[in-house]
Amino acid sequence: MAPGGIAVSRRSWVLAALVIAGLAIRLALAPFTSWSPDMVPWLVRVQELQHGLPLYQHLTFSYPPLYGHLLALVSWPFLSSSAILGVSPPALRGLSISSSLLAGTVPTPALTLAFKLPSILADVGTALAMAGLARRLGLGRLDNLVAAAWLFNPLAIFVTAVHGQFDALPVLATVLSVLLVLDRAWLFAGIALSLGVLFKIYPGYLLPVLLVAPLFARARLEGSERGSVRSVVIAEVQLLAGLLIPVLLFGLPLAGDDHALTAVFSRTQTTADVGGGLGLWFPAVIPPVAQVLIPYSPLIRNLLSLLLVVGAAGLLVAAWTRRREDGWPLVELMGGILCLVLLTATATNPQYVLWPLPFLILIGFRAAHARWLPVLLSIAPILFYLAMWAGNGLALLVPAVVFYSWPVTPAELAASLQVSYFAVGPAGLPLRYLLMAGVGAFTSIGLVLASIEALTSGGRPWRRARSRRPSAPIRELESRVVESVR
Amino acid sequence: VRPLGAIIGALALAIASLAGQASTLVIQRSFTAPQVQVASGSAICEIQMSAGTRPVVFDATAGSWAPDRPVYVLVDGAYPLLGTTRSSAKGLYDHLHDTLGTAGWSQPVTEVNVQQAGEVLDRSSSILVVDAGAMPDILLGGPNVPRLTSFLNRGGELIYIGDGLLYWSSQRGEPRITGTSAGRLGWAGEQALLGANLVHSTSGPDAPSGLLAVTPSTSAAWLGISYQRAGRGALLASLDALGGWDLGVDSTEPPIRTSLAVVPVSLGRLVLFGSTLSSSETQVSNDIARVLLSGSDVAPLVAHLQQRVGHQDSAVIDLEPSPSGTSVPAAMRVLAYDREGFDYFSHTFRCSSGASRANSTSTASAPAGSPAGTPIQSPTGISSTGRRITPAPGGGPS
Numbered sequence: 001m002a003p004g005g006i007a008v009s010r011r012s013w014v015l016a017a018l019v020i021a022g023l024a025i026r027l028a029l030a031p032f033t034s035w036s037p038d039m040v041p042w043l044v045r046v047q048e049l050q051h052g053l054p055l056y057q058h059l060t061f062s063y064p065p066l067y068g069h070l071l072a073l074v075s076w077p078f079l080s081s082s083a084i085l086g087v088s089p090p091a092l093r094g095l096s097i098s099s100s101l102l103a104g105t106v107p108t109p110a111l112t113l114a115f116k117l118p119s120i121l122a123d124v125g126t127a128l129a130m131a132g133l134a135r136r137l138g139l140g141r142l143d144n145l146v147a148a149a150w151l152f153n154p155l156a157i158f159v160t161a162v163h164g165q166f167d168a169l170p171v172l173a174t175v176l177s178v179l180l181v182l183d184r185a186w187l188f189a190g191i192a193l194s195l196g197v198l199f200k201i202y203p204g205y206l207l208p209v210l211l212v213a214p215l216f217a218r219a220r221l222e223g224s225e226r227g228s229v230r231s232v233v234i235a236e237v238q239l240l241a242g243l244l245i246p247v248l249l250f251g252l253p254l255a256g257d258d259h260a261l262t263a264v265f266s267r268t269q270t271t272a273d274v275g276g277g278l279g280l281w282f283p284a285v286i287p288p289v290a291q292v293l294i295p296y297s298p299l300i301r302n303l304l305s306l307l308l309v310v311g312a313a314g315l316l317v318a319a320w321t322r323r324r325e326d327g328w329p330l331v332e333l334m335g336g337i338l339c340l341v342l343l344t345a346t347a348t349n350p351q352y353v354l355w356p357l358p359f360l361i362l363i364g365f366r367a368a369h370a371r372w373l374p375v376l377l378s379i380a381p382i383l384f385y386l387a388m389w390a391g392n393g394l395a396l397l398v399p400a401v402v403f404y405s406w407p408v409t410p411a412e413l414a415a416s417l418q419v420s421y422f423a424v425g426p427a428g429l430p431l432r433y434l435l436m437a438g439v440g441a442f443t444s445i446g447l448v449l450a451s452i453e454a455l456t457s458g459g460r461p462w463r464r465a466r467s468r469r470p471s472a473p474i475r476e477l478e479s480r481v482v483e484s485v486r
Numbered sequence: 487v488r489p490l491g492a493i494i495g496a497l498a499l500a501i502a503s504l505a506g507q508a509s510t511l512v513i514q515r516s517f518t519a520p521q522v523q524v525a526s527g528s529a530i531c532e533i534q535m536s537a538g539t540r541p542v543v544f545d546a547t548a549g550s551w552a553p554d555r556p557v558y559v560l561v562d563g564a565y566p567l568l569g570t571t572r573s574s575a576k577g578l579y580d581h582l583h584d585t586l587g588t589a590g591w592s593q594p595v596t597e598v599n600v601q602q603a604g605e606v607l608d609r610s611s612s613i614l615v616v617d618a619g620a621m622p623d624i625l626l627g628g629p630n631v632p633r634l635t636s637f638l639n640r641g642g643e644l645i646y647i648g649d650g651l652l653y654w655s656s657q658r659g660e661p662r663i664t665g666t667s668a669g670r671l672g673w674a675g676e677q678a679l680l681g682a683n684l685v686h687s688t689s690g691p692d693a694p695s696g697l698l699a700v701t702p703s704t705s706a707a708w709l710g711i712s713y714q715r716a717g718r719g720a721l722l723a724s725l726d727a728l729g730g731w732d733l734g735v736d737s738t739e740p741p742i743r744t745s746l747a748v749v750p751v752s753l754g755r756l757v758l759f760g761s762t763l764s765s766s767e768t769q770v771s772n773d774i775a776r777v778l779l780s781g782s783d784v785a786p787l788v789a790h791l792q793q794r795v796g797h798q799d800s801a802v803i804d805l806e807p808s809p810s811g812t813s814v815p816a817a818m819r820v821l822a823y824d825r826e827g828f829d830y831f832s833h834t835f836r837c838s839s840g841a842s843r844a845n846s847t848s849t850a851s852a853p854a855g856s857p858a859g860t861p862i863q864s865p866t867g868i869s870s871t872g873r874r875i876t877p878a879p880g881g882g883p884s
Contacts, residue, residue, distance in 0.1 A: 066503045076509060179492040250503065250507060
């Protein structure tokens with residue numbers, strides 16, 4: 001075999017080993033952990049399926065349809081059996097009524113794993129797509145490291161394997177979409193982004209970027225390579241066709257369903273007096289601060305909307321002015337816009353930080369000074385979930401506790417969480433609110449800096465990083481992995 | 487060839503989604519929901535209950551018949567909320583609209599703003615649901631709450647979910663409700679409406695607002711009421727004195743409060759939840775639906791029965807007067823529902839005695855996705871000989 005062939009083979013072995021390890025971690029965690037309130041809608045949907053009910057009939061599923069369909073696929077083995085789908089431990093009942101942070105009904109570990117399976121596979125797909133992106137962008141030999149940065153990313157593991165949310169699926173769709181744009185496979189780029197929107201609505205924010213991508217592609221080429229305006233029109237038509245195909249396939253069957261519109265749009269619309277979460281609304285998680293902010297809420301919301309529009313426009317303009325430079329600004333655009341969305345959203349849940357993370361990781365691989373941003377944004381959202389229970393991690397082990405009484409019994413869990421829930425911090429405020437606001441502040445700072453990095457770095461050469469070879473310890477690690485796999 | 491991997495990735499995602507969609511469709515066709523059919527029989531009313539793919543534990547209650555009435559749910563972003571969020575306040579409407587609509591409630595469920603709610607109060611005897619935690623001042627009509635009083639006197643029904651009955655009032659554009667809010671009525675609010683205290687304890691300190699009740703009353707057990715907050719719930723002693731009845735879960739420490747109560751007011755009724763909505767819109771809307779569908783807002787329930795029906799099996803229940811001759815309403819409202827976590831299955835029927843019952847046949851199944859209206863074959867299984875739902879002595883639960 002030629003030396004090049006050996007190198008490719010060796011890198012493939014490494015990648016395979018990384019994928020297996022990433023999968024193993026997720027599969028080991030998935031059955032025994034969860035953010036229990038977010039399991040309930042999936043459980044109810046399975047119960048509905050047992051009675052043959054349509055997806056949106058009773059407003060229990062409030063997302064676009066695709067994850068609901070995947071739930072039908074993975075839960076099929078559980079439908080016809082008489083097996084128990086979940087239990088409602090009496091020990092958790094009181095606290096689950098007091099607090100919306102704990103569910104009174106807990107799905108079985110097998111069903112919990114089934115809920116998470118599509119997202120686990122999506123994580124693998126995202127890692128492979130990110131490796132492909134790294135190669136396209138000229139990061140060359142760093143592709144396996146880029147894949148590893150996703151496979152072993154704490155937030156990616158947490159959201160998919162612990163929490164049980166399905167953000168990994170639209171994340172995969174957006175990363176694939178970028179990769180396909182870089183390859184000028186416009187039809188499939190449209191299909192990928194459209195699929196993403198049909199999982200969660202947020203990839204819709206990237207639609208303007210996708211629609212101007214053919215213009216960027218043409219502007220980067222010189223002379224006869226640039227082709228005619230006609231080629232741009234054809235690319236746009238292909239993009240639009242790609243966007244439309246999934247909408248027709250999955251949206252058309254729901255066209256006359258009023259319940260679907262109510263479930264997806266009415267209930268998810270922003271109607272809160274004040275925001276909260278990890279964006280710029282972070283101080284509002286402290287109730288007295290929220291009370292002070294209520295009169296200014298409309299003004300703040302308008303200002304944040306303006307910031308989003310101006311920031312996104314700024315990113316587009318900055319990218320356009322540097323379109324002829326060596327780097328392709330698409331990754332910065334996608335990452336930057338998603339950071340702005342998170343900063344300005346009324347409710348930025350921790351799992352949402354997953355959305356820009358693949359792009360921020362890639363930017364971090366190019367620019368050493370920006371490397372700490374994805375690190376911060378991979379850890380802070382997890383701390384936010386822990387902060388909601390004043391740092392008590394037992395809240396994430398509910399399935400293990402309920403079904404195996406490990407590491408504590410359900411009664412001990414309830415007692416422990418009760419103490420955490422009512423723990424008081426400085427100034428007599430509930431400790432959990434103070435911790436949440438603190439984590440929110442750090443996350444917001446990270447998102448602001450990531451937006452600025454995206455704004456200023458678009459067009460910088462990616463290829464500079466290609467010349468870098470992995471450091472000696474990494475080369476040694478690669479060799480060991482290859483040997484162990486063989 | 488270069489983008490092949492990414493194209494395969496996008497196609498894999500699309501194919502998985504298509505496979506999921508196909509699974510949804512196949513499951514919807516091959517799994518069936520429970521069905522209930524009511525028909526005139528030898529007794530007052532015969533209910534045939536049929537499980538779908540899964541076994542079901544049916545609950546059936548019987549109460550006094552009152553015609554379905556339009557339901558209006560107040561949702562107005564210009565007024566501040568107390569103890570809940572905008573999304574929950576709107577969510578209660580969404581869920582109630584869905585649940586009542588699919589359960590056989592023949593009248594519309596409509597979202598109204600404060601101005602429209604005022605028109606409802608002035609012109610109709612319908613049902614108004616206020617889940618904002620505080621009552622908008624315009625709807626009160628003044629310190630003596632004349633607008634609400636005339637609505638109830640005319641036969642209207644107010645379903646109130648808040649922090650104390652009319653304790654707090656809200657004003658348009660007011661950013662938040664505070665202890666110094668101008669229009670706050672305090673405990674004088676319930677005095678003005680009812681002429682007596684219902685929630686306020688005159689003999690001791692009031693309960694903490696977060697008080698959780700744990701002992702279901704008979705009606706709560708019959709209806710599967712899930713709301714357990716009782717810190718601002720009706721005191722049972724006051725409820726009795728006002729001629730009301732307990733539909734909720736009761737607290738254990740005296741003075742005992744209930745999480746859900748009905749108080750007749752002239753021709754109308756007040757249905758009072760024991761505290762604010764919080765984020766429990768699904769549970770509260772489900773409880774409201776069961777109260778309305780069972781007729782327990784009009785009069786106490788008279789009978790209840792629980793029946794397990796096996797996989798694709800049927801059971802028959804006869805409703806008839808008890809042997810002791812307890813008076814049974816000439817027209818009854820019968821609610822059949824499934825309490826095992828399936829808040830989507832509930833249906834209400836009118837059952838009539840005497841000649842009027844002859845045309846009372848109707849069928850209900852879970853709305854879509856099941857073969858709606860499929861005739862039930864000869865019932866077999868658990869209760870093929872029929873089981874009787876017998877009105878409780880004295881006409882209802884205590």
